[in-house]
Amino acid sequence: MIVIGIETSCDDTSFAVVEDGYKIRANIISSQTIHSKYGGVVPELASREHIKNISYVFEKGMKAAKITLKDVDGIAVTNRPGLIVSLLVGLNFAKGLAYAGRIPLIGVNHTLGHIYSNHLSKSEPEFPYIGFILSGGHTILCKVHNYTTIEVIGTTRDDAIGEAFDKISKFMGFGYPGGPIIDKLSKSGNPNSIKFPRPRFKDKSLDFSYSGLKTAVLNYYRKNPDTSKADIAASFQKTAIDILIINLKRYLEKENVSRLSITGGVSANSYLRKTMTEFSKNNNIKLFIPSHELCTDNAAMIAGLGTRLLEEGKKDTLKLDAYSRGIK
Amino acid sequence: MGLEVQASNKVIIGIDTSTEFLKLGIAKENLIISELLLKVKDSHTRYLLSGLNFLLVNNNLVREDVDGFGIVIGPGSFTGLRIGLATIMGIISAWKVPAYPVMSGDIAWRANLGLIETKHFFYILDGKRKELFVMHYVKEKNSFKLKEDIVALNYQATIDIIKSYYKEGVTLIGNGINILRESKIKLPKKIKIIEGNVNGFTGGDIAKFTFDASAGQAGKIEPLYVRDADIRT
Structure with missing residues (x-):
């Protein structure tokens, strides 16, 4: 079964061709650099870039996969959650293709798509497992029951972890996207030089919060302009990752976990990978982190999950709409 | 014509x-x-x-x-x-x-060519945020040419630009007309308006x-x- 995927939920225009739910025959990602001067994604600009790029990534992907629309069994498209003006471009392109080619259409949840990235490689985790989805839009700890069912254990109450990296990077004048910049800078800094606060909730929730940390870092930077930027970056990064570890530890106190996955753009962070690898090793947990290309927003994960949904008999009508919210 | x-x-x-x-x-x-x-x-x-x-x-x-x-x-x-x-x-x-x-x-003036008898034709649409999208055309033989770049103007600026041409004859089409009326800005009397809700x-x-x-x-x-x-x- 060949399913094509379209992903335009934020600032990457991506098109993919996936066979049988796991063989990636093409995965084209056109990343938008236009946002760097604004220090973050500008929705209107993102949408304009998607309109410019969508036909190009489609043609390039079809050519790379050496297929025509006659070979396609389904069209999977991200329709939630994300930036509405961006989602609408991919969604409507997909709908036009589906109508004209008389091909089934499947709306796919972006968050579940990230989880599905784990299943696009040969060493995929067995269900159930615990998953982190860490990106500019998400900070989710969840239990993954199957391809389409997750149980949210904790999610952010304010900023997402990737958003905190971006905002701090912008404020300190490093540029966008902040994740790779702070990661690189942190390598020359002391992560224990500054103690930033960790969030505490009055309830026993395993939710996350990065707004307080972000404010603390920005205030520290304002008050201590002579402090090494590398030390600030490294201390922030350590704290941001510690927040994840603290909640994971608390969850482990109650539940047995033998498999853990990390997906989303933040999983490319080297300190996170190192810390999570050590943590997993010390706790007899098998860790799964997809390749960098599959950690960031990509259409292969959408096509892969779309394949599973089609196999379950699910498909959408051409009235399918886009939604900015919706974890599940 | x-x-x-x-x-x-x-x-x-x-x-x-x-x-x-x-x-x-x-x-x-x-x-x-x-x-x-x-x-x-x-x-x-x-x-x-x-x-x-x-x-x-x-x-x-x-x-x-x-x-x-x-x-x-x-x-x-x-x-x-x-x-x-x-x-x-x-x-x-x-x-x-x-x-x-x-x-x-460009479609609007062609669809209404027989009705536009003036030298100037303005196509004005709701641009949201208290602005109108304004397209200004000038008659040339049996057709109209876009005179200036398409602009987004506030209501008063739209009226001002229309007024600057109305002695030569102006026709208006578009949902911006109703917005101007609702804003209680007076439209010059000599302007021809082609009504319609589409x-x-x-x-x-x-x-x-x-x-x-x-x-x-x-x-x-x-x-x-x-x-x-x-x-x-």
């Missing part, structure tokens, strides 16, 4: 999603054979393809019968435009037929005038971006 429409024996589908109206139409050999108008309450994405399918099925047309699409690229609602344009991009990628980008004002043209008009308004040039279809202010950080 007759307009010499560029000859075409092709079947063209006209589409406009730039306002709250979904306009679809079919023209064959420059004659409108069918059209559909729908006031969309929520989002064009829910209705565009079912409307298009309805039109094609009711006219016994299949993919092989369609020679191209004429699509309004603006000015207008960016969300609506993106829905229309992205959908057509998907269709033409599958059907391998051309799409012809047209501007709404902004001066139908889906059939788009299909009929696509070749002429696009000069027969199929190409990359992108929304017409009038103001940078739409980019909000």
Whole structure:
């Protein structure tokens, strides 16, 4: 079964061709650099870039996969959650293709798509497992029951972890996207030089919060302009990752976990990978982190999950709409 | 006064999603054979393809019968435009037929040519944020030429620019007229207004005038971006 995927939920225009739910025959990602001067994604600009790029990534992907629309069994498209003006471009392109080619259409949840990235490689985790989805839009700890069912254990109450990296990077004048910049800078800094606060909730929730940390870092930077930027970056990064570890530890106190996955753009962070690898090793947990290309927003994960949904008999009508919210 | 429409024996589908109206139409050999108008309450994405399918099925047309699409690229609602344009991009990628980008004002003056007796024609549309999209055309023989760049102006600035030409004769079309009336800004008396609630043209008009308004040039279809202010950080 060949399913094509379209992903335009934020600032990457991506098109993919996936066979049988796991063989990636093409995965084209056109990343938008236009946002760097604004220090973050500008929705209107993102949408304009998607309109410019969508036909190009489609043609390039079809050519790379050496297929025509006659070979396609389904069209999977991200329709939630994300930036509405961006989602609408991919969604409507997909709908036009589906109508004209008389091909089934499947709306796919972006968050579940990230989880599905784990299943696009040969060493995929067995269900159930615990998953982190860490990106500019998400900070989710969840239990993954199957391809389409997750149980949210904790999610952010304010900023997402990737958003905190971006905002701090912008404020300190490093540029966008902040994740790779702070990661690189942190390598020359002391992560224990500054103690930033960790969030505490009055309830026993395993939710996350990065707004307080972000404010603390920005205030520290304002008050201590002579402090090494590398030390600030490294201390922030350590704290941001510690927040994840603290909640994971608390969850482990109650539940047995033998498999853990990390997906989303933040999983490319080297300190996170190192810390999570050590943590997993010390706790007899098998860790799964997809390749960098599959950690960031990509259409292969959408096509892969779309394949599973089609196999379950699910498909959408051409009235399918886009939604900015919706974890599940 | 007759307009010499560029000859075409092709079947063209006209589409406009730039306002709250979904306009679809079919023209064959420059004659409108069918059209559909729908006031969309929520989002064009829910209705565009079912409307298009309805039109094609009711006219016994299949993919092989369609020679191209004429699509309004603006000015207008960016969300609506993106829905229309992205959908057509998907269709033409599958059907391998051309799409012809047209501007709404260019269709509006052609559809109303017999009614516009003045030297100046202004097509004014709601631009939201207390602004109007203004397209100013000047008569040249049997047609109109866009005089200036399309601009987004506040209500008073729109009136001021119209007033500066009204001695030479001005005709207005578009939903911006009602917005000006509701804002209680007085329109000069000598201005001719072509009333109507579909902004001066139908889906059939788009299909009929696509070749002429696009000069027969199929190409990359992108929304017409009038103001940078739409980019909000």
